[in-house]
Amino acid sequence: xxxxxxxxxxxxxxxxxxxxxSSSPAMHNEAFAYLGLDYAYLAFxxxxxxxxxxxxxxxxxxxxxxxxxMPNKTVVGKYLDKLSPAAELVGxxxxxxxxxGVLEGHITDGIGYMESLRDYDIDVIGxxxxxxxxxxxxxxxxxxxxxxGVAEISIFNIKDKFYxxxxxxxxxxxxxTNCKAKMFDLADKDALRREIADSYLLANATGMGxxxxxxxxxxxxxxxxxxxxxxxxxxxxxxxxxFLRIAKEVGCKHMNGFGMMLFQGAAxxxxxxxxxxxxxxxxxxLGIRYGE
Ligand code: NAD
Numbered sequence: 001x002x003x004x005x006x007x008x009x010x011x012x013x014x015x016x017x018x019x020x021x022s023s024s025p026a027m028h029n030e031a032f033a034y035l036g037l038d039y040a041y042l043a044f045x046x047x048x049x050x051x052x053x054x055x056x057x058x059x060x061x062x063x064x065x066x067x068x069x070m071p072n073k074t075v076v077g078k079y080l081d082k083l084s085p086a087a088e089l090v091g092x093x094x095x096x097x098x099x100x101g102v103l104e105g106h107i108t109d110g111i112g113y114m115e116s117l118r119d120y121d122i123d124v125i126g127x128x129x130x131x132x133x134x135x136x137x138x139x140x141x142x143x144x145x146x147x148x149g150v151a152e153i154s155i156f157n158i159k160d161k162f163y164x165x166x167x168x169x170x171x172x173x174x175x176x177t178n179c180k181a182k183m184f185d186l187a188d189k190d191a192l193r194r195e196i197a198d199s200y201l202l203a204n205a206t207g208m209g210x211x212x213x214x215x216x217x218x219x220x221x222x223x224x225x226x227x228x229x230x231x232x233x234x235x236x237x238x239x240x241x242x243f244l245r246i247a248k249e250v251g252c253k254h255m256n257g258f259g260m261m262l263f264q265g266a267a268x269x270x271x272x273x274x275x276x277x278x279x280x281x282x283x284x285x286l287g288i289r290y291g292e
Contacts, residue, residue, distance in 0.1 A: 027262070065268070070136075127152075132218055156184045209233060214238065217246065232256075236256050
């Protein structure tokens with residue numbers, strides 16, 4: 001008889017809609033199997049209308065925890081008992097940990113990004129970064145970078161509904177951390193050139209480069225980059241965006257969003273199980289390469 005799932009198996013859920021396409025169940029279940037841990041990770045179609053009941057279900061069924069994705073990330077906090085400092089500042093939760101009935105909310109997207117930099121021998125602590133984006137992924141990265149000790153962050157965004165979110169992030173960073181943050185309009189190309197020029201790292205955290213904006217980038221041309229600039233993208237499909245293609249051409253050390261995805265999962269994995277995710281094994285199984 002199969003012994004993988006038993007009466008002792010602990011459950012971790014993923015609550016989002018749509019969610020059936022997610023690679024998280026395959027990632028976590030592979031890691032449990034590899035380490036011989038008695039947990040199972042399953043996806044549940046939950047939207048804002050069923051979220052409160054689903055969270056009550058975590059308590060009632062004594063789930064170890066859960067991941068939360070869209071459209072629930074910015075809503076679920078009010079149903080939880082505690083928020084991490086980053087989740088509080090970002091205003092979003094992607095990981096719930098059940099500690100004896102007390103539900104903690106964490107945001108691990110920024111942790112995942114910062115950890116992926118370390119994994120690729122990139123050390124941005126105490127330095128300046130320029131980041132384009134003010135949406136969910138960008139905000140998580142900006143807040144975590146500031147909390148972790150990045151010295152300066154210059155944020156650029158187009159003047160859409162996210163611009164105000166960026167301004168709010170700048171305000172929070174300057175008020176609550178030792179990092180100095182500034183906001184710029186992405187249309188201001190002189191400012192973009194100037195801010196990139198004395199940055200150690202340049203990050204894309206917009207959806208530009210993936211469908212339906214595949215093959216596109218906000219970077220005007222290669223002259224904005226220099227070979228010793230570190231360039232990162234949150235996009236991982238395609239593995240090489242137009243932005244990273246230009247960075248590669250200039251000779252910049254560059255990294256796509258696979259690392260962020262893997263390490264945001266690894267952070268939750270550690271909180272739920274107390275074990276480190278087997279990173280090198282997962283890279284191999286998932287076919288992850290950051291981009292050389
Ligand atoms: P979002 O909708 O919250 O934010 C979108 C961002 O893109 C905003 O800053 C917006 O202003 C910007 N944008 C949209 N159209 C633009 C355009 N034409 N020109 C310039 N900027 C434009 O989305 P999100 O959840 O923050 O996701 C952003 C990207 O990050 C996506 O590509 C997503 O796949 C990726 N992501 C990766 C990970 C990971 O683990 N690697 C995690 C989350 C998101």
